[in-house]
Amino acid sequence: MKQDKVQPASPRPVVKPWVRTVLEFGPLILFFTVFMLYRDQNVVLLGREYGGFVLATLVFVPVMIVALLILWRLTGRLAPMQVATLILVTVFGGLTLWLNDPRFLKIKPTIVFSLFAGILATGLLLRRNWLGAVLSEALPMTPEGWRILTIRMTLFFAAMAIGNEIVWRTMSETTWVWFETFGQPILIFAFLMGNAGLFKAHALPEDEAAAKAAAPADSER
Structure with a gap:
């Protein structure tokens, strides 16, 4: 057939x-x-x-x-x-x-960062590479690379959640708006740049990355 x-x-x-x-x-x-x-x-x-x-x-x-x-x-x-x-x-x-009431929008970043820190921490406890499952197509890395990055991102997101709480609860509304608009994006960019060495050290060889990307299509045949 x-x-x-x-x-x-x-x-x-x-x-x-x-x-x-x-x-x-x-x-x-x-x-x-x-x-x-x-x-x-x-x-x-x-x-x-x-x-x-x-x-x-x-x-x-x-x-x-x-x-x-x-x-x-x-x-x-x-x-x-x-x-x-x-x-x-x-x-x-x-x-x-x-x-x-402005407080509701101000706690939104805390919830977003806490949510992702919790999800990544759960993945670590269950030994699941959830971060790699989402990003491996754009950033092929070894399992050890993903494990290290997941730990770092969990801690980073937790720190961002705490930072947002400190800023909106102890500082002026204008300060929080500056932090939300420019501070958080700059910190995220700095975090990604700070992990450039990790991305390079644990990057998959080009042929292995291409084979991994094609694997789902091959498994359907």
Whole structure:
């Protein structure tokens, strides 16, 4: 009996870097801009008075939802952290607007970072390479490399969650907005750059990485 040939998977759409950057960081920059413009003012909308933070949230939440949906439409996928962020921003941003209370949006990063630290820590305890399962296509590494990176990312996410709690609970609202808009992205970038040596030391040879990437398709034949 003649077997049907398995069609190769269609390549994922390529999104221009500047388009991805605008979609990922544009809503946050817009939030920062609106907050800085109205941080010392109160605006009345539909009979309710809102401060600059809540007004910026009112702009940020729908723009971020639309931006991530556009990114999903262009690429066909969203990273796990983007999905978690989308859900939590919708929930806690909505609570911020409904209750007119900035605290709900401020604790969102704490929950996101704690969630991923917990997931990675659970994977370590169960000896499961969950991080590699998500990122191995873009970053082929040895199992030991993934284990080390998972430990480091668990500690990093835990530290970020603690840092967010310290900033929003002990510092001014403006300081937290600066930290959320620029501080956290800079720290994440610095963390990734700091692990460049790990990526290089545990990178798979090109032929082995190509064979691993093709393995799922071969197993279906």
